[in-house]
Amino acid sequence: MADYPVSPVRYGSSASLDAIVGEVTALAPQRRLLDPQVVAAASRAWSANTVRAFLSDLRLWDLWCRRSHVQTGAATAQTVAAYVRALSGQDVSTEAARATEARSAATISRYLVHIGWAYRMAGREDPTAAPLVRLELKAARKAVGTRQAQARAIRFKGDVTDLDGPAAGVSLTALIKACRKDMLGARDEALLRVAYDTGCRRSELVAINVMHIDGPDGEGAGTLLIPKSKTDREGQGAHAYLSPATMRAIDRWRDKGGIDKGPLFRRVETYFDGTVRSVGPGALHPGTIGIIYKRLVRQAFAKKLLGAMGESELERWIAAVSSHSIRVGVAQDNFAAGEALPAIMQAYRWRDPNTVMRYGAKLAAKSGASARLAKRFAVD
Incomplete structure (x- = not known):
């Protein structure tokens, strides 16, 4: 196969709703959504990429909580703060932290946004909004840096200064x-x-x-x-x-x-x-x-x-x-x-x-x- 295709994952409106409902309901008290309309609105408003990232990030968060022996619905600011330290490579003192792969500052920030959304939609207090978590995120940015990796540019004539000259290298x-x-x-x-x-x-x-x-x-x-x-x-x-x-x-x-x-x-x-x-x-x-x-x-x-x-x-x-x-x-x-x-x-x-x-x-x-x-x- 010339293109080595990846099997597509489609997120239609009903599929998005079902997937988000499942993840958020697992967080909700007594596993009942207080306001199902919020979840339904999110499934319609978010892009397919946002839905995929939201679901993926929540599953990683659930894995962290299980490794930390914490019920996901009962997680606190301390649980999130420990997660941020592990994600930024600042803490490898626990088994859960050692099993967590380090991430960029931008990815850590995205994780917190999605975790916060999930708790609010589930009708629970948002553990990511605490001052402790905000400070840990700031410390993580200092630890890993905030400059994002940039794709190598493919320019028309390559990495040249004279646009009227011949092409050189990858172009x-x-x-x-x-x-x-x-x-x-x-x-x-x-x-x-x-x-x-x-x-x-x-x-x-x-x-x-x-x-x-x-x-x-x-x-x-x-x-x-x-x-x-x-x-x-x-x-x-x-x-x-x-x-x-x-x-x-x-x-x-x-x-x-x-x-x-x-x-x-x-x-x-x-x-x-x-x-x-x-x-x-x-x-x-x-x-x-x-x-x-x-x-x-x-x-x-x-x-x-x-x-x-x-x-x-x-x-x-x-x-x-x-x-x-x-x-x-x-x-x-x-x-x-x-x-x-x-x-x-x-x-x-x-x-x-x-x-x-x-x-x-x-x-x-x-x-x-x-x-x-x-x-x-x-x-x-």
Whole structure:
């Protein structure tokens, strides 16, 4: 199988409600919900990713309580504080703490948010709201740091300062050249080009329907309607530009895959010898996007398209590439091209300027005042 697909887990409204009700009811006094409407509203208001994270985080919390010999419904601020210390690696004095894997500050904060929601929905006092827990969270942030790991950027021409110069290293250009010449390669090229033009998140990419694409216009360009995204829960929608090259890649993929309606990006099944067997009827699973990017980096390396990169550097690249890598690369290329922050945020549907600035921080270090001065006076 070329894409190593993950079996999809669907969270429809009724499935979300049943799952959340089960977890919250287990916390409620006498296992009875005081206000079932709150849980029902949460199942409708939360995204599928939030529901998955909520359920996963609660199960980890329940495991901590059982290891600590505490009834989950009777957990106190002290129980939560001990959990935070274990998650941040500050305490390994107990069996429960030693069995708990360390997490980032952002993940610990998310755990506390979901635990707090669960207790409040269950009609119990929220143990995460206590001053002790707030202080332990602050101490955890100091202990593990708050800088989040960032996906390695896949820029159009790689990690270069001259956008008009040749591509170097891992780049969108190299990955496109590495695509096969068959149906699978046509799908991969269309995916890469759409991801770069639009800056779509993985959930947005797999949700693209043929009917969402408009064009080509007189110059060969098109537009993509993005009906709903992570930052657009109300479904107001947004439009993104598709270049003539991208429109041509989409047409090639649709022609080879026989796709005239429905999901644009689909699973391509292959035989053991690598030849294409068939195209699936449904959309790709979001989890396959990063896997496809990693596979294409390996293909580019095998075709000697990545310059003098060695095996060890390749493995570091593979480990750092994620489904977000092209989106990060798009942000960096826009900064390198001199685009203003508001324009970048508007074009690629970002709400938090800090996120965009974090993506551009490494690039800024290479092109800022200190870098210019160092280059000016550099000597061998």
